[in-house]
Amino acid sequence: MTRNEAISTHRNQRHGKVLACFPMQYPRELLTALNILAVEVWGPPDVTPTHEMARIQAYVCPIVRHSMEFLASKEASQLDGILFPHTCDSLQGLATVLTDFGPWDKPVFHFTHPKGPLDSPRRTFLRKEFQHLATQLEEWTGETLTLEKLRDAIALHNHLDSLRGTLLEPTGQTLGPLQYELLRRGEFQWPQTWLEEIQEALAGVSVDVSKEAKEGGPARLLVSGIVPEPQGIFEALRQAGAIPVADDYAAIGRRICHVENLPDDPFDALMARYEALPPCPTRGASVDRRIGWLLERARSAKAEAVLLHNITFCEPEMFDLPHIRRELAAQGLPVLYMETELGGELSGQLATRLEAFVEMVLDARRKG
Amino acid sequence: MMLRRMQYEFMKNAGGTFLTGLQRYQAFKKRGKRGARPPFGPPLESVERLKEIMTRYYFTGRYADGAVPVAWVTSGFPSEALVALGYHLVYPENHAALCGARRKGGKMCGAAEEFGYPRDICSYVRTDLGSLLSKKTPVGRLPKPDLLCCCTNICQTVLYWYRALAKHLDVPLVIIDTPFIYGEAPTHHLEYVRGQLDQFIEVAERIGGKKLSPEHFVDTVKKAQRASSLWGECLATGKAKPSPWSAIDSFFHIAPVVTIRGSDECVDYYQMLLNELTERARKGVGAIDNERHRLLWDNLPIWFLVRDLALATAERGFQFVCATYSNAWAEAGSQIDPSTPLDSTARTYTSVYLNRDLDNRTRSLIQLARDFDADGAVLHSDRSCKPYSVGQVDVRNRLMEEEGIRAMLLEADHNDERSFSKEQALTRLQAFMEAFDE
Structure with missing residues (x-):
């Protein structure tokens, strides 16, 4: 739709x-x-x-x-x-x-x-x-x-977030262009319709993550940034030999806030869901909290590297960059930072940088 | 601690006095050599006092940490309680501007970029972080803070900036979050700011090791209000023809109301400046020799270009007589009511110029142009300051179409001279000025 x-x-x-x-x-x-x-x-x-x-x-x-x-x-x-x-x-x-x-x-x-x-x-x-x-x-x-009405809507969105989380789960499907297209369809779809589409997608085949990494599959990346545009980014990743296995895009993974036991009062429930949101610089979360969150996501998804993908001139993301890069590298997670415009194709220069980065990650895997 | 405190007090009084005395002597020698300086009018006498104040402020700062509690504070932070609690305050924005005016901004920005901060981040931030990382500053040394205080009323950038500072310095951070005002501020927004003020004072007391005396606080608020009002009166003297000083002068004379507001020294300084400006206006002494056209300046100064800008305009008889940047400090001060210090502080600091919608800001800008009888406006489109710059295209069009004021956008950066072409900017400015005489 x-x-x-x-x-x-x-x-x-x-x-x-x-x-x-x-x-x-x-x-x-x-x-x-x-x-x-x-x-x-x-x-x-x-x-x-x-x-x-x-x-x-x-x-x-x-x-x-x-x-x-x-x-x-x-x-x-x-x-x-x-x-x-x-x-x-x-x-x-x-x-x-x-x-x-x-x-x-x-x-x-x-x-x-x-x-x-x-x-x-x-x-x-x-x-x-x-x-x-x-x-x-x-x-x-x-x-x-x-x-x-509010209680029902909150329950619906909470369930939706739970499913979105499952779709982004490292032990579930790896993330490709189709999953992203589905996740982004929620930007305009009525929540109930979106939920049904996600349920349908989740009935698909899952991949054993640990096996895939051992058997020399694609490089496993945690992706973070604002919005995955241009959409060719995923195809470029695939061509370079990498797949996203965890997501912290502000438009996607950073907005998932599933709460196990919602409070009965709907406004308390709204508060609880808001509090469960992953850290974001635009809401003033500390740099350490953000880094901790990224590390946790990377570890649980067995990511081998991190792609920080920013939109040009997006200041909030830029401030965390040097700290994320240093601290994640210290934990053995190399970081590639790239900036793109919204529209058009991914430039050849960026595609080459992606390829070189993925090659480095795969090389490190081979060397153990 | 005791020894450090004695050293601090000594430097504040004796050391600072010696240094400013030396500076006065040097200034006297320099003045002797300088003589007349057309196309400008006689220089302001108060400049020497301004230099003394700022020299003492930065000099004393070198000895502040370990002697008194130190806070690094955003320019729009409600700092009166900190002053009343005896904190030494450092304003990284003012420090960055100082670096910029001395044309060291680009170099320091470079140091921040080497660390990994992208070049598209505000150049004040990069200057300040570059100074911190390279341990280089034209003021000798900045004291290490015990507390970081950030108020989002001037931009959200300060929030990211102070988060980064907290990370680098491992120091507690207080955020006073002031919701942006579209039209009128809803009551719960002001209550929110008020609630944060209470909380901030508790933190400041705990770190400063002292309880806030209500009397002392009110006294500080009164002095801050008085200084802002005097600052407003100083700016208003610019309505005289010729204007006794320029908006470019005001970019420098604004420093005390930013850095030492709430003190007697600040009030005394602006009283002195006001007396001098009033006298110059009465005698018809202008900031430039031949004032033919009066301009409004919008946005932050281009710190590394102010002298060139002053000269380029003065040579053609153009004078910047008012600036939204300088005026913002006068507008806010008048709203503080010492009888309800916290409530009025919440209201005042939430409704500063940059925290209001464009309609409000444009009306204020147009009023300024009318009050000062400006027939032209230069809107500095500042790539480092999005909240000030977004909307300027429409503001320029409104000034031209509805007010009949010639206006131009001058694209530059407030602190990073590397992101700027001086020749191109001055050529554009020349063309703009030539159009007045066609």
Whole structure:
């Protein structure tokens, strides 16, 4: 199902509103409970630049520049509103340019993350922020958010995350372009539909990971970054002789937050799921926590190396880079850092760097 | 500790006084040689006092760690409680700007890049981290902090920056998170900031080993407010024609309100500066000889270019009379209410210029241009400062189309001279100025 089909199905069959949601973390459970389809905007990669994109300087992240173009295009007219989580300075800038200088004239909502460790003031704030957004969305949709509806939506997303986690599990299937396509389809699909598709995919064949590494299979990588664009990255990895076995992309693995026993109060449950999120610099997690998380993911997936794949000009990711590189290397995990634009093909230069890196990893494996 | 404290106090008083005396003597000798300096007007007398204050501040800092608690603080951090608790404060942004103005920014950025920080990170950060990693600074030495204090009201970059500092220095980090304001701040956002202030004070007390005296705190808040108000009055003298000083001057004279606000020395300094500026305005003494056009500056200064910029504009009779950057420090101060110090601090520090939506900021910028009768504007499109720069294309268009103010975007970087072509920038500026006389 394409993005446009998902929107059209939602309108015609569920008669709900469609909300464009910006990266990266937002309480999607609230939207589902209020029959709002979340359509995430990670660029998109394939826009044709006009004067709209030129309103944002070239040294700003391409997600923001592409989004500016997209939201000024005809295609954006099928969206009923926008939700801006407070992720970084550039997205914050986009939010205010779009609404204060146009062309966006439909409703805009904001969700502010508490930055830093979730201590008492931050917990209080987060809960109020959930409630504040819920009230605004209720007014917008005319729907009433009952505790039951919210509880059901939270349970659905929690289950979804559990399945997404399984799909990304190192002992399950290795991650290829098809798995990523499925995982990213959730950026616009109605959660129940997405869940069914993931269930179906999980019924597929699994691979014995430890065996594969021993038998000289492809190099096993932990991948981290913002968003896996351009999508050719996975094919390039495959051609280079590597596969992702663990994922910390902000668009994918870094948003999975399954909680075993959800609290009964839905807002407590939202809080619990938020707390279970993997560490991310955009929410102010410490560098050590991030490194600890990456190490744990790499170990449990038996990853042999790490690919840090950033989008150009994405500042939050850049700050952790030297520390991640040093500390993971000290633990025997070589790290390759690469930056890409959103659209187009992966450059030959980057493909060559990937090949050289994978060769080095495989060589190290051979030498034991 | 005791010995270190005695050394600190001695350096603060005797050592600092000796050094500033020496500096005054050197300045006197230099002034004797310098004479007239067209196209600029007579230099501000207060500059010498400014140099004394900043020299003493950095000199004393060399002896601060181990003597008094030391905090490294973002420029927008509500630092009044730290001052009242006797902390010595270091402002890495101010230090980075100083490095930039001395054209050492690029070299220090290079040191951070060698460590692995990418070149697209803000150049203040790279300058500061480069200085830390290379152990090089034009101020001799910065004291090691006991506490890192970061407030996100100026950007989110400071959050990543201070996380990195905490990692390098293994020092506790306090984050005051100020939600960005779209329109009006919801009540729970202000309550959130207020709650963090309480928590921050507890941490600062514990690390500083001292309880915050409410009287002392209020007194510090009053002094900070007074200094900000005086700073605002100083800036307002620029409305006179000719302007008695330039916005470029203000980029340097802003240093005390950033670094030592809350002190008597800061208040006294701005009173002195105000007296001098008022007198110059009364006598019609301008910052440049022949003020023909009045410009507004938007965004951070290009620290390594300020002198060239001042000269290039002054030679053609153009004068920067106001700047959103300098003005931000005056706007905030006036909102602090010493009768409700914590509540008003939360409100004030949340609603600083850069933490407000573009509509709000544009109105403020236009008001500034009107108040100072600016007929042109230079918007520094700063690749190192996204929150300040995103939206400038639209702001420029609005200035031109709705206000009839000629405006240009000047793409540069505030601290890294390597990311910049001086000739290209000055040529663009020349072309912009020529258009005024067509």
